[in-house]
Amino acid sequence: MADSQAMVETASHAAAPNPALLHHFADPQQQRDAASLGMWIFLGTEVMFFGGLFCSYLIYRSWYFGDFAAASTSIDAALGGTNTAVLICSSLTVVLAIWAAQTSRRGLMLLMLVLTMLFGLAFLGIKGVEYHDKFVEHHVPGASFSFEHVPIPGQPDQYANPHHAEIFFALYFIMTGLHALHMIIGLGIFSWLLWMAWKRRFTPEYHTPLEIGGLYWHFVDIVWIYLFPLLYLIDRHK
């Protein structure tokens, strides 16, 4: 009885049109939904992970607002703004790569994946320039940290407390550093996606890895969308 049932199942699967459908899923839609749900749950844990850092940022910012504004103003906001635009463009190329996979445009898919990675590398390069500036200015928390006689924006007669500014820079390096680590991991994921795309593993019916990798990339973009105004644009108007 059990044997005949197993044979019926094997037969029905042999007749299944999609070889990418794993045996424990009823249909391709269910397989896609399961994969995307898993990624969303992972992104939920990532939101809480970054949320803790945003929370500590908010608490210290409310305590030492003037010092945070002085430290934030020392960062080149044009570099941060450029990086925001670079990441937004990379998010566009990700959705275009998925669209190309859905419509069987292999060349376009490969081009968009390469462009996504180039945007990602450009982001890390600009971030490197920014970090270099901070090293040169002795704004990296630690033994050589120096933030003496920097006026608080809007209060020229009052200097920022270097210890409080150091807390800002610690949060700046931890948050942008963790974000950059996510970008590096994203580049690893996209190298693998590019390899799979090159090996013709993606079809209009099956391109779930592209969609899942894309979700991760967009999430990293969203984190940056919040980091940019919070870290670079405190009290710029004074």
Next chain:
Amino acid sequence: MSAPSDHSKSSPLTTYFAVWVALLFGTFLTYEVAKIDLGPWNAAVALTIASTKALLVALFFMHIKGAHERLLKLVVISTIFFLFILLSLSMADYATRLWS
């Protein structure tokens, strides 16, 4: 299979490029509005623009809009809810410590 193909038929490229332009404009707006003195409203405006941009990315690039899986919406909403609890309860604590 029919649901996603119906969705993609309504010209996703137009949506993608429109969202891209809106996101770039939002970035420009964030940058420019930070130079204007709005008093305590600077942070509120910056966070409102950021949240609008995040919502655009989530709805159209991450395809929350048009998702037919209800569990997915539950995960997204509960994520935002727990982030809200984390931030609001922590800030309520620190904001009221000097009251006693």
